[in-house]
Amino acid sequence: MADHCTGMEHRDGELDQRIVSFYEELGARFPDHPPYDPESPWMSAPVGVGIDHVSMNISYSPRGSEAVDVVLDLAERYGLVIYDPQGDEVTGLCGDYEVPVTG
Numbered sequence: 077m078a079d080h081c082t083g084m085e086h087r088d089g090e091l092d093q094r095i096v097s098f099y100e101e102l103g104a105r106f107p108d109h110p111p112y113d114p115e116s117p118w119m120s121a122p123v124g125v126g127i128d129h130v131s132m133n134i135s136y137s138p139r140g141s142e143a144v145d146v147v148l149d150l151a152e153r154y155g156l157v158i159y160d161p162q163g164d165e166v167t168g169l170c171g172d173y174e175v176p177v178t179g
Contacts, residue, residue, distance in 0.1 A: 089127050094154040099123070099130050101150055106143055117143035 107113065108121040117140040124131035132147070134140045148167075151158050157168035 091127050094156055095125070095128060095130060098150050098154045098156060099125050102130070102146065105146055115139050 102123070103109075106117055108116075108118055108123040112121065117134050117137065119133035119135050132143075134143050134147075147158065150156075151168050157166055159166050
């Protein structure tokens with residue numbers, strides 16, 4: 077899934093309502109469209125959104141740390157998992173995943 081999310085082509089289909097709700101709440105807290113807040117946690121904006129994922133580049137800063145906390149909370153609330161490509165780590169659904177999910 078991470079490969080297709082970061083690729084040039086995204087899957088077509090119906091939006092996952094969990095993704096829509098996650099993105100709307102995240103954007104209400106940390107807008108990713110102009111006018112840009114100078115304290116924005118985003119390294120690039122707008123945030124990338126597909127039918128089954130949200131892709132974010134979060135700054136290493138106090139505001140970025142706050143955004144990570146919000147992302148973790150929203151992911152748990154909406155039953156989503158988080159993939160961090162920097163550490164190749166998958167977390168979510170109230171736990172850490174040591175074994176890759178295949179399917």
